[in-house]
Amino acid sequence: MLLTPKNTNKLQLIIKLRFIAVFIQIILILFVNLGLDYHLPTVPLFAIICAELVFTSASFFYHKSNIYTLTALSNTKAIFIQICADLLFLSLILYFSGGATNAFVSLLLIPIAIAAVSLTSTLLVIIAILAAVSYSLLLWQLPMSVMHGNMEGHFIGMWINFLLSASVVALVVGKMARNINQHKIAIATYRENLLKQEQVMSLGVASAQVTHQLATPISTVQLLADELLEDMPENSIVKDMQTELLRCKKSLEAFRQITFNIKAQTLLPTLCEDILKQIADHIALNYPDIILKQTHNNKVLTDKAIEADASLLPAILNLMNNAIRATKANNNNTIELSSDINTHLWQLEIRDFGTGFSTEKMAELGTKPVESKQGLGMAVFLSYTTLERLGGKLTLTNHKGGGALVTLTLPIYVKKR
Structure with a gap:
């Protein structure tokens, strides 16, 4: 996952703070030498500061030009390298300015604090060990003359x-930083779910309005079709029109029933085999030209059920319809459907033979409505929300053999004793 400029603020802040630290180091060295008349080895100290300045400048321009190509992993590695560099430069400056007797030796704790809020636990431990080793070496190299008395x-x-x-x-x-990050993640997840529910509610209201508006004209056309059928009982066109109107009427009734079930939060055990049969019947009825290849582990699927409401089947059929459209758009007529039980989860895979998902489309599909010529975004978004509400999960990937692969997972229903 690529990082946005906002997510790289820690790295940029560390680099900018080092510029300030370099300036402060120069001021302190000049003050100690000129103001306190304490002669420090200025040549090695300024050589270290020059090296630090070159490294900081190179890091600044390098990460500034690569800000949009940083991933979360590379960003963490970059911060780790910067903190290690801080430890190295600070240890060298302390070595040439008194070692463990320097009043600023406690500054070795700063890289640990930065690592605690920026790095993982493993990298934090490494930084803490390096700081402890640095302090130990500074103490060990002190001359014996300093160790007199107590x-x-x-x-x-x-x-x-x-x-x-x-x-x-x-x-x-480190613990406080992780707690804050967990709270931020929880708040972000809550806001994302709230926004998603608002979008679903808006879609639901719009769907209800459209359904209400369609009911009257469909009833009117149904009456007209009945009159035409009385006048022309053998007319095939009128019969086909009657059939299609009947399908529209059943769809509206099913939509009303789904709405009532969702409102009442009615969850009932549904056999996995029954869902697979309904999917096959839907394709045979509406897409007779599509070849459905099914691969199911019937031994483990027998008598297995999931707890769902009436919205589950439409959610799955939405995904099937999308897969069929993608397949047809690529001049193919085959859809693969497979299911199995995996650690108390029912896993259903739908593979089409289209062109697959682009990287940008895969990142957006399911998380929000996405504009698409094939109508993928809205259906996937609603299916994703439905499965999430039922405790399931929807995963979108590209199949290695071509086309897209949609994987649904739902918990197996366990009868309460």
Whole structure:
């Protein structure tokens, strides 16, 4: 998944903060040397700062030009590299400015804090270990002359204090950051579901209005067709018209029944075999030119049922109709349907022989209504919402042999004792 510029703010902020840190380091070195008359080795220190500045500038321009190609994984790796660089540069500056006796040695905790809010738990542990190793090396390289008197115990105490501080920062800040992220994800999911329900409600209201408006003209045409049939009982056109009007009337009645069932939240056990039979009957009746190849594990499907309402079958038929349209658009007439039981889940796969989904279309289908010449977006969106409401899942992929593959999973009904 590609990241948006908003999601790369942490990486950009780390790089920009290092520019500020470089400026502060220069000011402090000049102040210590000129203001406090404490002679630091300016050549190695400014060499390190120059290297830090070059690395930071290169990172800034590199990630600025590649901002739209970053993925979540590469963004995390980039942040990890930047934090490791911070540890390296800071450790080198501390090494040439007093090592563990430097008053700013506690700054080694900052990379741990940044890692706690930016990286995974594994990478956070690595950063914490690297910081502890850095502090330990800085302490170990101190000359023996510094360890006179009781100073050895003092420095060991500082080392233990740093390890404890690093552990507390990693655990507490990391835990708090993960809790905040979980809350943000939960809020985002809630908003997404709320928006989806609003869209479904709008579609439901529009559908009810259209259904109500169609009922009267269909009844009127039905009366006219009945009169024509009395006058011309042998006319095949009038008979065909009667048949199609009857289908429209049954569809409206089924829509009303689905609406009542959903409103009453009526969930009933439905055999998987009955659903498969209804799908086959639908295709045989409405698409006689389509060849339906079925592959079902009948041994495990026997007597298996799912808990659903009247909206499930239309949701599946929507997907079947889309698959048939995609197949026909690609000058083919074959649809593959397979089902099996996988860890207490009924899995139904619909494969068409069309051109498949594009990357952009696959990312949008099901999550919101999408404009499409073949009418894919709206039907998939409604089917996705229906399956989600019934505790199921809809997955869209491209089949390796060509065409699209739609996978539905629904929990198997378990009779309560």
